[in-house]
Each structure stands twice: as C-alpha cells, then as structure tokens.
Amino acid sequence: MSSELLQLAGVHKHFGAQVVLNDVNFRVAPGEIVGLVGPNGSGKTTTINVISGLLQADHGTVDFMGHKINRLPMHRRARLGINRTFQVPKVFRDMTVRENIEVAARSVRLDPREIDPILEDIGLAGTASRVAGALTVNQQKLLDLGRALATQPKLLLVDEIGAGLNPAELNVIAELLKKLSARGIAMIVVEHLLDFLNRITERVIVLGAGRMLFEGSLETASRDPEVIAAFIGAA
Numbered sequence: 402m403s404s405e406l407l408q409l410a411g412v413h414k415h416f417g418a419q420v421v422l423n424d425v426n427f428r429v430a431p432g433e434i435v436g437l438v439g440p441n442g443s444g445k446t447t448t449i450n451v452i453s454g455l456l457q458a459d460h461g462t463v464d465f466m467g468h469k470i471n472r473l474p475m476h477r478r479a480r481l482g483i484n485r486t487f488q489v490p491k492v493f494r495d496m497t498v499r500e501n502i503e504v505a506a507r508s509v510r511l512d513p514r515e516i517d518p519i520l521e522d523i524g525l526a527g528t529a530s531r532v533a534g535a536l537t538v539n540q541q542k543l544l545d546l547g548r549a550l551a552t553q554p555k556l557l558l559v560d561e562i563g564a565g566l567n568p569a570e571l572n573v574i575a576e577l578l579k580k581l582s583a584r585g586i587a588m589i590v591v592e593h594l595l596d597f598l599n600r601i602t603e604r605v606i607v608l609g610a611g612r613m614l615f616e617g618s619l620e621t622a623s624r625d626p627e628v629i630a631a632f633i634g635a636a
C-alpha cells in the first residue's frame with residue numbers, strides 16, 4: 402500500500418463536448434496542505450467534486466488510502482474520511498451552532514464529548530446556542546468547517562474559504578488550517594487569494610483549462626511562463 406493518502410491518475414471529466422479535466426495526476430500525503438489554483442473555469446471545483454464523489458471521473462483513477470474509490474458514492478467516501486467545505490457555507494440556518502455540529506457528528510457516530518473541542522477549535526464555543534442563520538459569513542464558514550471536522554476527516558477539501566473575509570478573519574482561518582494539518586488532516590485548498598495560500602502551503606497545483614500546468618512552490622509558479630500565460634489569457 403502506498404504511503405500517499407490520495408492519488409489521482411489520468412483523471413478526465415467532460416460536460417457534454419467540453420473537456421473540463423484533462424489527464425489530471427497528483428498525490429497528497431497525510432497532513433499535507435496542497436493549494437489548487439487556476440483561472441476561473443479551469444476545473445478546480447470539478448477536481449474537488451471528483452474527489453469527494455459529487456461527480457465521477459469519466460476516465461482515470463482516484464485512490465484513497467490505497468483503495469480505488471472511483472465508483473463510491475459521496476457518503477461512502479465521507480465515511481472513509483473525505484469531507485469538504487463549500488464556497489457558500491452549507492449550514493442549517495434554523496439550527497443552533499451546536500446542533501449543526503451534532504447533526505454532522507451523528508453521521509459518523511462521533512462521541513458527543515468531541516463536540517466541545519470542535520467548537521473551541523473553530524472559535525464558536527461562545528456562540529454555540531445561537532442559530533446559524535444569525536452568524537456572520539465568516540462564522541458560517543467556520544461552522545461549515547466545524548461540520549466537516551465532526552466527520553473526523555483524513556482529507557479536507559476546502560473550496561474558496563477566504564473569499565469575502567477581512568485580513569484578521571483570514572489570519573484566524575490560516576492558523577486553524579495549519580493547526581489541523583499539524584494534527585494530520587490533509588487538505589486540498591482551492592483559493593484565489595494567493596497570499597493566504599502562501600501562508601499555509603508549500604506546494605500548489607496550477608490548472609489551466611482542465612490541464613495541470615504546474616506543480617511546485619507558489620513562488621516558482623508565479624515565474625512559470627505557462628502559468629503566467631494561462632492567467633493573462635483568462636483575464
């Protein structure tokens with residue numbers, strides 16, 4: 402069995418005539434944070450969806466902990482330890498913060514004693530009895546993250562968590578993601594905010610029109626002619 406947590410090999414995905422992912426190959430190790438960047442429409446969210454099971458790849462394989470998971474539905478992948486946050490946080494607005502976490506926790510029969518530490522981690526212990534609909538966008542993003550954490554993920558797919566947040570809020574999220582990584586949770590972070598990404602990861606994958614253009618440090622990516630051309634072409 403490979404020591405990698407996740408491996409994508411030759412992944413293709415099309416919608417009708419449009420090829421959205423074209424031979425995507427990469428690996429993620431346990432506890433590693435990998436950034437996924439690229440212009441709008443380059444296939445970042447589709448990559449996340451193919452890993453989480455919301456979509457299935459047309460060709461290629463997705464391996465998780467040494468097992469091929471291509472055909473597993475999303476809930477089975479979640480039980481194996483893959484979960485995600487959403488660009489627009491998906492919280493139950495009429496439930497309290499605590500109830501939101503409890504619902505997610507029940508799906509994996511998490512020990513209820515684990516809920517308070519999650520509320521502490523996401524900084525919402527003081528607002529646990531407020532309804533989620535009354536939270537700020539930043540707090541809803543943290544709650545969305547907390548709901549994913551309640552499923553005890555080994556791999557967290559984080560989709561544009563930084564959008565719309567101020568520098569202080571970004572700081573809190575960056576520190577939290579680093580803390581989770583240090584505990585062994587791997588992450589793929591889709592993000593347009595490159596400064597934010599630079600703080601939390603040493604390796605990025607750049608997609609352009611569904612193809613992998615680059616894999617390496619963000620600093621090297623910013624000097625790569627193909628990467629520059631993809632971003633300029635998309636501007």
Ligand SMILES: Nc1ncnc2c1ncn2[C@@H]1O[C@H](COP(=O)(O)OP(=O)(O)OP(=O)(O)O)[C@@H](O)[C@H]1O
Binds near residue numbers: 416441443447
């Ligand atoms: N369900 C779908 N049906 C048809 N086309 C889709 C579907 N989902 C995505 N697409 C198309 O696939 C391409 C890649 O979309 P995707 O959302 O993966 O890009 P992205 O890199 O995440 O973009 P953004 O940065 O804007 O979120 C786009 O052209 C998009 O319009």
